[in-house]
Amino acid sequence: MMATKGAVKPIRIVMGKVGLDGHDRGVKVVARALRDAGYEVIYTGLRQTPEMIVDAALQEDAQVIGLSLHSGAHMTLFPAVVEELKRRKATDIVVFGGGIIPEDDIEALKKQGVEELFTPGTPLQDIVAWLKKRFPEGGST
């Protein structure tokens, strides 16, 4: 657990594969690393629609959504998750993503509300470091 004092909630992260591809090595490795770093990780499994991911995040009271996609559909599906969060008035949930994503798309996705993107070869500690920086209290957003 991240929480060191009773008042701070542990950070919960819903991780899932949006889109149709089943390449789950990356998401599983990241999920394990985040769990080992003290986060509560809920892995939704494959072929989640944006609606399903947001449902899971709300049900689990998650502060973070981690998306993985390797099929090239990130420009459609990552922003769709952000839109769904807006629609459900849950924009306090932070979205990050990873996969086969070209540099130009990273900038475009950040403008559309995906806070951070990690490409192949990213050290796991960079992802943990980003989360620690994003949630320095270990809990509240």
Next chain:
Amino acid sequence: MKIRAKDPKQVWKEEFESSQTRRKDGLETSTISGVPVKPLYTSDDLPSRAEELPGQYPYTRGIHPTGYRGRLWTMRQFSGFATAEETNRRYKYLLGNGQTGLSVAFDMPTLMGQDSDAPTSRGEIGHCGVAIDSLADMETLFDGIPLGEITTSMTINSPAAILLCMYLAVAEKQGVPFVKLGGTLQNDILKEFIAQKEFIFPPEPSMRLVVDSIEYCAKAVPKWNTISISGYHIREAGSTAAQELAFTLADGMAYVDACIERGMRIDDFASRLSFFFDAHIDFFEEIAKFRAARRIWARWMREKYGAQDERSWKLRFHTQTAGVSLTAQQPELNIARTALEAMSAVLGGTQSLHTNAMDEVFALPTDRAARLALRTQQLIAFETGVGSTIDPLGGSYFVEALTDEMERQAEAYFKRIEDLGGVIPAIEASFFQKEIADAAFRYQSELEQKRRLIVGVNEFTVDEEEPIEILRIDPKLEREQVERVRAVRAKRDQARCSNSLSKLRTAASGRDNLMPYILDAVRAYATEGEIMNALIEVFGVYTERAVI
């Protein structure tokens, strides 16, 4: 007393161990898969067995007596993107540049058996392959390409029978008899459950479709490789080399068992089973893996299954260099990685080869990157001379010892799979999934701790990356493809189409071979999604238990 000369091997050992100039980083003591590697192998490591020769059982040194002196491997670049029309243009470009076979990459909706206008196809159309919705798209894909003169590989699994039928229907239209058609259908559903996860139906009806296509082709399309039993995806999902080898061959035996259960004779189908492996970056381990694969398969086919025909004993395989080894950092390095990996496949005796393009870590390759990847193979074939001698590493103390080690590890896995009740029960128990996830995490942890290095990633990094050119899929192609499939539905003979689908549904509830029914539906321009949905009504869908 006479002083006996010291054993030279003992002398070397003492000198090695007392040397002060040895590396201290520890990187050199095991393969990428964690197999311990000694600093030196000698004749003490050679197994005591009869000399092995190419073209002779158990084929460790190759299935052909002529090796690459008889025929070079087929240079088969996996390719497909956007629409059938665009991909058709790329195929003609690759064939014009000396490629010797086609290999179709389908987009995600096609791989998952759904049409381009399905809601969940949004954003996916044409991105990681070509979009094929109906026979009309398949006709465009092979327009002007004579199917009787080339061989085609199709990477498709859950809907494999449908895409094969579309290919057959195109051949009919070109007037090419089925018996003249050569190619390979991936059609390997077990590795989907294990690794790549593009399953749709539950394991049992999935296996029925695989056996149906094997049984149908054994009679009607005899030169077609009905299945490409694939370790590639298992490895890419993070397995070790030995796991890739063991799980793939175990899948192969599961298909053999299923065909025998259907009542087929081993020698009627075994020679049309083919394999597909990864060529990863650990050079000698990969060569050992390929050599061990041939030996194990030959032994199991002859000794366990009692195959009489020598062709049934011979493991033939395609290789693709490891996509997972490519890096987004300093992507030009991927050209060098791919060249080394391709070299291991050639030294391992592959029958065909795909070399990845350097930009595939970002998107599908550009024309230029795709050509460079093909040129890499041509360079290996025509400049390096490695194909001049058959199995040139045969007899190497190290390679022979590592080949035996691969075999030993694979046999240990076969035992564990058998103890779990076979491949399908082991899938349902998440055995493979867990083994692979553990191996992937172990490797990633080694990278994190810098116990393994990846050039440009965790060592020798640069601050500013120079951008490289990326292939972009025009979003308007998505709308066009959606319109195209709707136009096909509007134009066809509706009664004929729905009639063929209802016959298929009825047949699926019974025990008939489904191939003729699927072929009829395809000819009637039923779409891929419609055919899949008819089958889903009968077979249902499979959901995986998510394990991390």
